[in-house]
Amino acid sequence: MYVLEMNNVSKSFPGVKALDGVTLKVKPGTVHALMGENGAGKSTLMKCLFGLYSMDEGEILFNGEPVRINSVKEALKLGISMIHQELHLIPYRSVMENIWLGRFPRRGGAKSPLVDHHTMFDMTASLLKELNLTTIEPTDLLRTLSVSKAQSVEIAKAVSYDSKIIIMDEPSSSLTENEVEHLFTIIRSLKERGVAIIYISHKMEEILKISDEVTIMRDGKYVGTWAAKELTTAMIIKRMVGRDLTHRFPAGESAIGDELLRIEGYTSPNPRSFKDVSLTLRKGEILGIGGLVGAQRTEVMEAVFGLRLQSGGKLFIHGREVSCNSAYAAKRLGMALLTEERRATGIFPVLSVQANLLIANLKQYRNKNKLLNNAKMAADTKKSIKDLDIKTPSPRTLIKSLSGGNQQKVLFARWLLTTPEILILDEPTRGIDVGAKYEIYVIMRSLASQGKGVIMISSEMPELLGMTDRIVVMSEGRVSGIVNSKETSQEEIMELATKYVG
Numbered sequence: 001m002y003v004l005e006m007n008n009v010s011k012s013f014p015g016v017k018a019l020d021g022v023t024l025k026v027k028p029g030t031v032h033a034l035m036g037e038n039g040a041g042k043s044t045l046m047k048c049l050f051g052l053y054s055m056d057e058g059e060i061l062f063n064g065e066p067v068r069i070n071s072v073k074e075a076l077k078l079g080i081s082m083i084h085q086e087l088h089l090i091p092y093r094s095v096m097e098n099i100w101l102g103r104f105p106r107r108g109g110a111k112s113p114l115v116d117h118h119t120m121f122d123m124t125a126s127l128l129k130e131l132n133l134t135t136i137e138p139t140d141l142l143r144t145l146s147v148s149k150a151q152s153v154e155i156a157k158a159v160s161y162d163s164k165i166i167i168m169d170e171p172s173s174s175l176t177e178n179e180v181e182h183l184f185t186i187i188r189s190l191k192e193r194g195v196a197i198i199y200i201s202h203k204m205e206e207i208l209k210i211s212d213e214v215t216i217m218r219d220g221k222y223v224g225t226w227a228a229k230e231l232t233t234a235m236i237i238k239r240m241v242g243r244d245l246t247h248r249f250p251a252g253e254s255a256i257g258d259e260l261l262r263i264e265g266y267t268s269p270n271p272r273s274f275k276d277v278s279l280t281l282r283k284g285e286i287l288g289i290g291g292l293v294g295a296q297r298t299e300v301m302e303a304v305f306g307l308r309l310q311s312g313g314k315l316f317i318h319g320r321e322v323s324c325n326s327a328y329a330a331k332r333l334g335m336a337l338l339t340e341e342r343r344a345t346g347i348f349p350v351l352s353v354q355a356n357l358l359i360a361n362l363k364q365y366r367n368k369n370k371l372l373n374n375a376k377m378a379a380d381t382k383k384s385i386k387d388l389d390i391k392t393p394s395p396r397t398l399i400k401s402l403s404g405g406n407q408q409k410v411l412f413a414r415w416l417l418t419t420p421e422i423l424i425l426d427e428p429t430r431g432i433d434v435g436a437k438y439e440i441y442v443i444m445r446s447l448a449s450q451g452k453g454v455i456m457i458s459s460e461m462p463e464l465l466g467m468t469d470r471i472v473v474m475s476e477g478r479v480s481g482i483v484n485s486k487e488t489s490q491e492e493i494m495e496l497a498t499k500y501v502g
Helices: 042-049 072-078 095-099 117-130 147-160 177-192 204-210 233-241 297-304 327-332 353-358 374-387 404-416 434-449 461-467 490-497
Strands: 004-013 016-026 031-035 057-062 065-067 080-083 165-169 196-200 213-218 221-227 259-267 277-282 286-290 312-317 320-322 335-338 422-426 453-457 470-475 478-484
Touching (some): 004 042, 016 031, 016 213, 117 147, 147 177, 177 196, 213 233, 286 297, 297 335, 404 434, 453 461
Parallel strands (some): 031 213
Antiparallel strands (some): 004 057, 259 312, 470 478
16 A cells, blocks of 8 residues: 555646656655656656646545645645755744744634744644654754754654655755764654655665665656665666766876965964865866865865955965955956855856856956847857756756756856866765766866866765865864875775864
C-alpha cells in the first residue's frame, strides 16, 4: 500500500515541457529519494504535489484515494508538508510564533483576537520534546538560531500539521557533518512514526545512507525506482545523466607560472574573524581553500575582493602592492568573485538571462552617445549561452526559471565577460547536480589552462582533492596548513581543519 501515487504527471511552461508522464510511488514510513540533474523536473513535480503548480495531465492518489491539490492549504490539510531549500521562516519572531503562524490558539474562542501565548508555549514545548529538540526554546527568536536549528523548526512545523508526507528539498546543503547526523536522527524518528519523507539531494553518499528507495528522473521523464541498497554512486550517476562519468573530474595537468596574487597578514577588525592570513596564487593554478563551517574562508576572500574591512595586511598583484577597498576596485584589478549564495547575492531573479549576463560589464556596450549597443549585447549573450551550454528557452527568459546549474553558468559567463585574471569561486557547485558540476569543473580547468588564477572555496573534500593544485586549510580564522593536493589525504585535511592555531 502506498501513501502517495503520482501517475503520468505532465506539466508544460512556455517553450519547455518540464514533466512528461512522470510516476512516483511512496510507501509510508520510508525515506524516498528523488534524484536527477538540475532541470530534470524534481522541483516541478514536488510543486505539483504541494499545490504550487497545477498539473496539465496525470493523477494523484493519497492513501489510495484520488485527490486534486489546487493550493498549499489543500496540501497541508491532506497532510503534505514541504521544507524548501531556502527556509521560509520569519527571523524576528519566536520559534512558537513561526510554528503556529496562521493557527494561533485563541483565548475566548476561535474568533477572538486574543492569542493564548501560554497554550502556544506549552504546545511548542511538547512538540520540541517529542522531536528531541531540547536545545531549542519556544521563545527563541529565529534570527538567533543556527541554520540547522532553524531547519529543525521547519521540521517541527511540518510535524505540527500531522503530516503523513514531508518533502525535504536539499535539506543538508548548508549543514556541517554533525548537523547532518542530527538531521538524520530526526528523519529516523519520523520514519518510526509512519511519516514518509521525500528527500531531494545531490549528495550521493547521503542518499545511499538515509534512503530506502530512490526514484531517478532525467529531462522531465521518469527513469525508474530502485531499492537504495541495490544502488551504487556510479549506477546513480549513469542513470541520472544517461552516460558513464568514469572520471568525476576532468583530466589535465596545470601549467603553473609566475605569482599572480599574494596576501600577507590579512587580519579582520573583528577579533572573532580571520587573523594573520597569508597565501599566494600563481598563473594557471587552481588553489583550494578548505576548512569547516566557521573557519572564515568566505570572509577572507570577501576582504580580498574589497567587500570587507581588514585592520592589517597587504595585497600584491603581479608582485606590486595594491589597495582594494571595493568591488569596483577589485574588478579594475582583474578580479572576479562568484559568491556562495547564488540566489541571495548572485542572480537578479526578476531579470532576464541576458540582463544577468551583462550587468557587470554594461560600460563595454555604450556607444559614443552613451547609449547601449543592443546588437553587441545580443551577440555576446548568444555567444556566452553557446560557449557555456546554458540551457534556456530564450535570452529573455527570467533567470529564476532556470535550474540551479544553469543559473550558476550564467554567473560564470557574467564574470568571464569582464576578462578577469583572478577568479574567486565560493562553493561554485553547491546545490547543483553531478552533470552540471562536471561542466563547471571543465570551465575551471579551461580558465587555468589560459593562465588565469582560480581560488575555489569548497566544503566538499573530493572536490578539493580532485580539482585543485594546492589547498590552504583554515581553522578558526587562521591558516592551519598548506598542502599539495596530489600528496595529501582527506584525513590530513580534516586534521588541519580541526587543529587549534593559537
